[in-house]
Amino acid sequence: MKDVGNVTIWLGLADNDYLAARSLLLDHFIVQGAILSNTAIEKYLKTVSLVEGETLPRKHDVPKLYEILTNGKKDLGINEAYLNLLSKCYEMRYPDDLKTGFNIALVETRMLVELDFTVYQIRKGFRFQSDGKPVKTRIDSLLEFKDDNLLRDNCYFGTTDRKELFERDTHCYNMRVLGPSQILEATYQTTGVDDDGKFDSIGLRPNN
Helix, strand or coil, X not given: CCCHHHHHHHHHHXXXXXXHHHHHHHCXXXXXXXXXXXXXXXXXXXXXHHHCCCCCCCCCCHHHHHHHHHCCCCCCCCCHHXXXXXXXXXXXXXXXXXXXXXXXXXXXXXXXXXXXHHHHXXXXXXXXXXXXXXXXXXXXXXXHCCCHHHHCCCCCCCCCCHHHHHHCEEEEEEXXXXXXXXXXXXXXXXXXXXCCCCCCCCCCCCCC
8 A cells, every 4th residue: 555645534534424324313304324334435435445556436436336346355344234225325326217117215324324334344444654653543533532433332332232233223214115206105113023134125115
């Protein structure tokens, strides 16, 4: 790795997006948090590519970026079904472009826990030095000062019990595009959800 400065800049940008995304999810802005989660993971993958001396294409398709980055060489242990869902969420920035039949189902707890897990998996291998001294990152500082923005309901950087978190009440969002300018949405709360690692649930099934 030739340019530690450039790598840490990208890592800092990714960390900021990560913290903002989890803040949105914790405040029940599920769609917005999911969209920003995609942006955060994209920047983390860019950081990994810089560390590895590779160049990723300029695109927002995180499943494709992950495929290019790993390509049988580097297994980051990330749930690819989660990345696929993030890619769908990113499409929701422009609802007019969504095709009839597009649908999505988001569960706040799953989105938060998987975001934390994915970021933890990517970041755990990073150790930076400059002139022989450790470089402290934003996450390092937040951990040192036990910052609530990072540690609240965090099963990986924090001490929250994953099983207990999945047993709590959580917010959900479902959406389906019925046709041009016809979008059906539903938001609701439920008590406890399965921790099954599945992210391909179908959003809203209107009666035919």
